[in-house]
Amino acid sequence: MINVQCPVCGAEFEVKNSLKGGSVNCRECRELVEVPGSDAYDTLFKTGIGLAAAFVVATGCVLLFNGNVGVGLTVLGLAAFIGLVLFLGL
Numbered sequence: 001m002i003n004v005q006c007p008v009c010g011a012e013f014e015v016k017n018s019l020k021g022g023s024v025n026c027r028e029c030r031e032l033v034e035v036p037g038s039d040a041y042d043t044l045f046k047t048g049i050g051l052a053a054a055f056v057v058a059t060g061c062v063l064l065f066n067g068n069v070g071v072g073l074t075v076l077g078l079a080a081f082i083g084l085v086l087f088l089g090l
């Protein structure tokens with residue numbers, strides 16, 4: 001089960017795991033409430049992507065400092081892309 005909280009009335013209730021990433025009607029005020037899509041696995045997955053992005057950023061910085069500006073900027077661009085994907089939760 002997943003705990004959700006209604007942003008309108010603040011009521012907390014549990015919904016089935018199968019509704020993850022979807023939406024349900026609040027049991028109190030009937031407002032549509034989004035069910036969070038993240039669970040332990042997603043958190044682990046996102047942490048992995050975050051670490052990968054940090055590693056790529058570090059690699060890009062090292063390349064820049066070593067004079068490989070073109071490659072360094074490309075790598076940093078890749079890191080920005082990974083960060084964007086992570087931010088958007090794709």
Ligand SMILES: [Zn+2]
Nearest residue numbers: 006009026029
């Ligand atoms: Zn509500």
